[in-house]
Amino acid sequence: QVQLVESGGGLVQAGVSLRLSCAASGRTFNNYAMGWFRQAPGKEREFVAAIDWSGGTTYYAPSGKGRFTISRPYATNTVYLQMNILEPGDTAVYYCAAGRDPIAVRSRDVEAWGQGTQVTVSS
Secondary structure, X not given: OOEEEEEOOEEEEOOOOEEEEEEEEOOOHHHOEEEXXXXXXXXXXXXXXXXOOOOOOEEEOOOOOOOEEEEOOOOOOEEEEEEOOOXXXXXXXXXXXXXXXXXXXXXXXXXXXXXXXXXXXXX
């Protein structure tokens, strides 16, 4: 089982960048595909991005394509979400997730969730 802890959230102005981190513990981290989701107040949790175990294949939701980048540097137990040109509509709690492959993660078929980190974008 893998445990996930997110960090890097905060209150920022529209137009700036923010990088979220997800630190994983557990020896099997490299076996997992990883993903990011977000949940705004009163809305369902939605998919943001996913990456396979090697870092070579990525998927993005239309809302973040071109602005967000998911990555997992080799030999680190960390996955990142670089978010550029933030908009007020990006305000949400962002969650890290682990699953067997990125398509499963994209479908919310995950094996572990982090507790989330708040991102608030002011206009």
